Amino acid sequence: MSDRRQEILDAALAIADEKGLSSVTMRAVAERVGVTPMALYPHVRDKDGLLDGMLGRLLGRLRLDIHGDWRERLGVLAHAMRALAREHPGATALLFARPTVSPDAVRVVDAIYTALLEAGVPAADVPRIERLASTLILGFAVSEASGRFGTGTLNQRAGRGRLPEGDLPGHHALAETLDADVDWSAEFEADLADITTLIESYARHPPYVP
Amino acid sequence: MSDRRQEILDAALAIADEKGLSSVTMRAVAERVGVTPMALYPHVRDKDGLLDGMLGRLLGRLRLDIHGDWRERLGVLAHAMRALAREHPGATALLFARPTVSPDAVRVVDAIYTALLEAGVPAADVPRIERLASTLILGFAVSEASGRFGTGTLNQRAGRGRLPEGDLPGHHALAETLDADVDWSAEFEADLADITTLIESYARHPPYVP
DNA sequence: CGTTGGTGATCTACGTTGTATAGATCTACA
DNA sequence: TGTAGATCTATACAACGTAGATCACCAACG
Numbered sequence A, B: 001m002s003d004r005r006q007e008i009l010d011a012a013l014a015i016a017d018e019k020g021l022s023s024v025t026m027r028a029v030a031e032r033v034g035v036t037p038m039a040l041y042p043h044v045r046d047k048d049g050l051l052d053g054m055l056g057r058l059l060g061r062l063r064l065d066i067h068g069d070w071r072e073r074l075g076v077l078a079h080a081m082r083a084l085a086r087e088h089p090g091a092t093a094l095l096f097a098r099p100t101v102s103p104d105a106v107r108v109v110d111a112i113y114t115a116l117l118e119a120g121v122p123a124a125d126v127p128r129i130e131r132l133a134s135t136l137i138l139g140f141a142v143s144e145a146s147g148r149f150g151t152g153t154l155n156q157r158a159g160r161g162r163l164p165e166g167d168l169p170g171h172h173a174l175a176e177t178l179d180a181d182v183d184w185s186a187e188f189e190a191d192l193a194d195i196t197t198l199i200e201s202y203a204r205h206p207p208y209v210p
Numbered sequence C: 001c002g003t004t005g006g007t008g009a010t011c012t013a014c015g016t017t018g019t020a021t022a023g024a025t026c027t028a029c030a
Numbered sequence D: 001t002g003t004a005g006a007t008c009t010a011t012a013c014a015a016c017g018t019a020g021a022t023c024a025c026c027a028a029c030g
Helices: A001-019 A024-035 A037-043 A049-061 A068-088 A102-119 A126-146 A169-173 A175-179 A182-201 B001-018 B026-032 B038-045 B049-061 B070-087 B103-120 B126-146 B169-173 B175-177 B182-203
Strands: none
Touching: A001 A024, A001 A037, A001 A049, A024 A037, A037 A049, A049 A102, A068 A102, A068 A126, A102 A126, A102 A182, A102 B070, A102 B103, A102 B126, A102 B169, A126 A182, A126 B126, A126 B175, A126 B182, A169 A175, A169 B103, A169 B175, A175 A182, A175 B126, A182 B126, A182 B182, B001 B026, B001 B038, B001 B049, B001 B126, B026 B038, B038 B049, B070 B126, B070 B182, B103 B126, B126 B182, B169 B175
16 A cells, blocks of 8 residues: 555545546546556556545545444444545445455454444344445445435425326325425434344344453 | 337346446447447437436336235335346446436335335334335345445455454454355345334334325 | 428547556666 | 666557437428
8 A cells, every 4th residue: 555556546536526436537537646647557457446446445534443332333433434425425436336345344344243243143143234234324325425315206396296196195195294304314313223223132142242 | 218218228238237337338239229329319318318217227127016015015026126136237236326216216115105104104204214225125236236245345264364363353253154155035034024123113003094 | 293391310520538558767776 | 887676658549428410211291
């Protein structure tokens, strides 16, 4: 991890945040670093390598030296992940686009493993619950950043009016609720609480203590 | 929705399934349809329009005229979604990549709304629970199709060995569990059961009846 | 019958992308 | 001073999305 590589990845992240992921081209990154496009290749190998590196650098920013009981640690981690996604909406799309192999990602997974073990989740269930929780949290973050929530579901009355009402009994019955604005932070909090409840329901005694 | 448009979208889906999403180029699709690249534009407007159309066509394949109680309907829907994702792994990546505005997507959401209402979930909670459930199910499908599960988390011993053991206490404690193969169908079933339990915990009486 | 208008396909061309290849430049140590 | 290695540059090419102009068809009307 030379300085130059970090510099390149940070430049790519900055471009993604400012002008979207599709504006991250080898030429644009190179210009930002102050170098010719071909000079990037020894450091990132590929365009795909660049994208993977960006994702790795993103996850590397997550601070894992957190303390408190498992509930606190999980909460802090989840909030940090969402904050990261809102800070870097462009790069967030990569979370579900590319398999995550970086050591940083593994460390995050490990932090969740230990939290679940401490909560008393049986070892046989821990990997699945970790995948469930991270899929949900990452999915929420990506959906929020990409606009999958919000505009896509005809929540607003104007959009809903375009379809025949008889075809959408559910939307019809929920009309008032759907017209209200959504507090995404509150929704994230509620989802997190649901995950915590789910974990508790799997907890057995005695819990694992490291 | 002319015949030609469907033909184009199906050709694009076929290419994505066979050779990956990055092989879906205007030229490749055109060749498959037996036409020049520019002939596609009146039908799909854009490359982005083509991708959106592919996603719409994918969701349009979901059969929604299902019966039984809410549990059955939700289960059938979830299984259909996963089957679709496994049938079209290339196009599945689009689920989290682009906001879903197609009428077909709205119909799917509506089917979940009515199931949740029938289950007795209060109207105020229905939209959030729908987002939670669909995020989890879609996230699972996308993760499975893209390889985010499986190769990325150093589940296999060979990968784990590359990192110092002291840094990964969770992985260390779960060594035996992580070395076993994962039955993804069983995991999907278990996740679905967890979602169902969550829904039941929100249910109040009397339930909504259409 | 000839003309006309509109729809869709085509042909050509331009700018941008990722990257292979070969050469230039700098640094550090003998 | 010279030489090896690492780093950056210059040039080039194939493939991409798509703008613009043109052309082939075919139904409808006088």
